[in-house]
Amino acid sequence: MGGFKTTLITCQQCGRRIMVRAADVERGFITCSHTGCGAVNVLETTGYYDEGFLHDLDSLGQLTYQGDSIRTYSLQFGSNVIGIASSCTVQVERSVHNGRCFISRRHCTLTVTFDKWTGLLRYQLQDGAVDPATQVMHHSKNGIQLNGVTLAKAELIDVPDGGIITLGGLDQFRLNHVSISPDALITHKVETVFNPDQTQ
Ligand SMILES: [Zn+2]
Structure with missing residues (x-):
């Protein structure tokens, strides 16, 4: 100790x-x-x-696009807004299916928090994102799924390591939690x- x-x-x-x-x-x-x-x-x-050491890490986990090309996106501590707009924390590439992109500009929010009592990181997902100007929550147009199950609009759900997040029904991303060894954590x-x- x-x-x-x-x-x-x-x-x-x-x-x-x-x-x-x-x-x-x-x-x-x-x-x-x-x-x-x-x-x-x-x-x-x-x-x-x-939790101070978490702020020094380059990445607090990543999302990997499950498509033809492997694209990975780093997550930061706190709120990560995911979508195709440049205002997103995680700006993903437009993905076009039959001429349409099903990912909203600010599609969903993945929040990374730390439980200081257990030393465990938590990744919580919700549909939509708060508009920075008005502080109002706007949901995505085409919804999100976690491991194939559709989230309700007001739902906030824990995403396990390796969980698959689907945006707009077609584009899938795998979440990898950041790995912190017990030896490093104890320090x-x-x-x-x-x-x-x-x-x-
Ligand atoms: Zn005494």
């Missing part, structure tokens, strides 16, 4: 501050050092992952200590 720094807790018996070091946390308790107290304070830890864990209301 990485990241624990010296911290102060409040003694549950005398109310004065006690300095806690990593060794105390490992032991699971600390004896109050203040004169006349000497209470044994139970220590518990909680931890979370600092971003921040441990905090607290003393529950309990002395021995």
Whole structure:
């Protein structure tokens, strides 16, 4: 477990501050050092992952077009608007079928978030995109599907690694989550200590 720094807790018996070091946390308790107290304070830890390192990654996963030519598009942290307009985070190429393109200008939104408690990334998809000028949600003209199932207009759905997103019924993209090894993740864990209301 990485990241624990010296911290102060409040003694549950005398109310004065006690300095806690990593060794105390490992032991699971600390004896109050203040004169006349000497209470044994139970220590518990909680931890979370600092998401800062995600902002330094070049890509937070990618979409690969499942067509004749292999085209890949990188995703960024937060909201990714996908469509053929230049205002999109992920501007995909126009794809013409019998003279028509079925992908809307701003077709759908794929939002990448990080759960700091579990260290897991989440990829959530919804039909349409918010207009940056009016903040109003506009849905796509021809809809989206995840693994062949059509999404309702207001639906927000988790996309698994390898999930196939279909835009407008014809153009398919495979999502690959970014892969972060447990060893790399643990270096971003921040441990905090607290003393529950309990002395021995
Ligand atoms: Zn004390």
